[in-house]
Amino acid sequence: xxxxxxxxxxxxxxxxxxxxxxxxxxxxxxxxxxxxxxxxxxxxxxxxxxxxxxxxxxxxxxxxxxxxxxxxxxxxxxxxxxxxxxxxxxxxxxxxxxxxxxxxxxxxxxxxxxxxxxxxxxxxxxxxxxxxxxxxxxxxxxxxxxxxxxxxxxxxxxxxxxxxxxxxxxxxxxxxxxxxxxxxxxxxx
Numbered sequence: 001x002x003x004x005x006x007x008x009x010x011x012x013x014x015x016x017x018x019x020x021x022x023x024x025x026x027x028x029x030x031x032x033x034x035x036x037x038x039x040x041x042x043x044x045x046x047x048x049x050x051x052x053x054x055x056x057x058x059x060x061x062x063x064x065x066x067x068x069x070x071x072x073x074x075x076x077x078x079x080x081x082x083x084x085x086x087x088x089x090x091x092x093x094x095x096x097x098x099x100x101x102x103x104x105x106x107x108x109x110x111x112x113x114x115x116x117x118x119x120x121x122x123x124x125x126x127x128x129x130x131x132x133x134x135x136x137x138x139x140x141x142x143x144x145x146x147x148x149x150x151x152x153x154x155x156x157x158x159x160x161x162x163x164x165x166x167x168x169x170x171x172x173x174x175x176x177x178x179x180x181x182x183x184x185x186x187x188x189x
Contacts, residue, residue: 005179014186015043021086022185023095023111025102025160026120027153029130030169031177032096035120038178040094050097053081062098075100079107086114099152103159116188117163118181124150126170164188 006014022039024032033049040047051062054077058065065074078101085095095115102108102117111117122130127149160166165184169177 005175006182010186011042011182014182014189015045017189018043018045018092018116018185021091021093021095021115022181023082023086023097023115023117024120024181025097025111025117025163026099027122027127027149027156027160028099029127029149030120030122031130031174032120034174035169035177035181036094036096038174039181042178042182043094046091046093048085048093048095050078050082050085050095050101053085054078054098057081071100075104075107079104079110082107083110086111099156102163103156108159108162112162112164116165116185118184119160119163119166120169120177120181121157121160121166122169124153127153 022043022045024036024039026032036049037047054065054074055061058077060068062074065077078098082095082097082101085093097107097111102111102119124146128146131145131149165181165188167177167180167184
């Protein structure tokens with residue numbers, strides 16, 4: 001069965017084969033942060049949320065950065081933070097990125113060159129349900145979330161597809177998605 005969990009020994013074998021960080025990419029609402037925490041726990045690695053690191057570096061929230069300086073300024077800071085986080089070849093971690101990070105060509109290339117990029121994808125209904133739980137998404141303000149998410153997914157999917165690994169996150173526990181990612185990484189390595 002596809003959703004069987006891996007044993008501790010199998011996970012340790014995969015963790016031992018990792019030669020760089022795992023970077024989770026995909027739309028807002030696919031569960032990059034929650035799945036990333038589970039994945040890091042399984043692998044015995046630290047977990048880092050790029051958005052939290054950006055807010056810490058800027059001393060501002062992401063909605064405030066967008067409002068005050070605009071998206072291009074935010075993307076530039078995001079790229080610098082991600083470069084710092086994946087730049088250390090000694091320390092491997094699981095990194096969750098914001099939905100637009102992998103869309104930026106320079107950030108995408110940086111991730112592809114220095115990490116294992118995993119695209120977590122989801123259907124539109126799942127995304128709408130998940131992002132409806134929070135109102136801190138600057139790109140969803142002032143519009144119909146379903147229409148905005150559909151447009152963003154259509155625009156971004158061809159770029160996310162550059163990630164060598166793709167896992168579908170549906171209505172399943174995040175631990176199941178984490179195990180699916182582990183299996184996909186194992187097959188890819």
